[in-house]
Amino acid sequence: MNLIRRLISSHCLFYRVTGLYCPGCGGKRSVYLLFHGHPLLSLWYHPLVLYGIGVLLYYSICLGRRLLSRSSTEKSIATWPLWGAVILLAGNVLLKNILLVAFHITPLSSHIY
Numbered sequence: 001m002n003l004i005r006r007l008i009s010s011h012c013l014f015y016r017v018t019g020l021y022c023p024g025c026g027g028k029r030s031v032y033l034l035f036h037g038h039p040l041l042s043l044w045y046h047p048l049v050l051y052g053i054g055v056l057l058y059y060s061i062c063l064g065r066r067l068l069s070r071s072s073t074e075k076s077i078a079t080w081p082l083w084g085a086v087i088l089l090a091g092n093v094l095l096k097n098i099l100l101v102a103f104h105i106t107p108l109s110s111h112i113y
């Protein structure tokens with residue numbers, strides 16, 4: 001268990017070199033927290049994890065409905081969830097780095113374990 005916590009709380013190469021968060025920072029902690037019953041903290045550490053689960057469910061439902069309907073009119077699958085993910089990813093990394101650089105707040109600190 002100690003190894004898992006060390007692995008999760010370790011920072012990525014980009015952070016170690018630049019001192020800034022990359023778009024993936026917080027992802028491991030987010031997954032860890034989600035599986036340990038802390039969805040709100042998971043959302044804070046990396047909102048793309050919960051959003052990604054929602055998008056996967058959405059696409060699964062769309063695909064299931066398409067397969068079951070067997071209609072001849074093929075509707076294309078919406079791309080807005082993917083654009084939403086890009087916007088969420090950019091907004092998340094911007095917010096975390098603004099908090100870090102401008103306010104000296106470390107939003108991805110690992111003191112919660």
Ligand SMILES: [Zn+2]
Nearest residue numbers: 012022024025
């Ligand atoms: Zn990173």
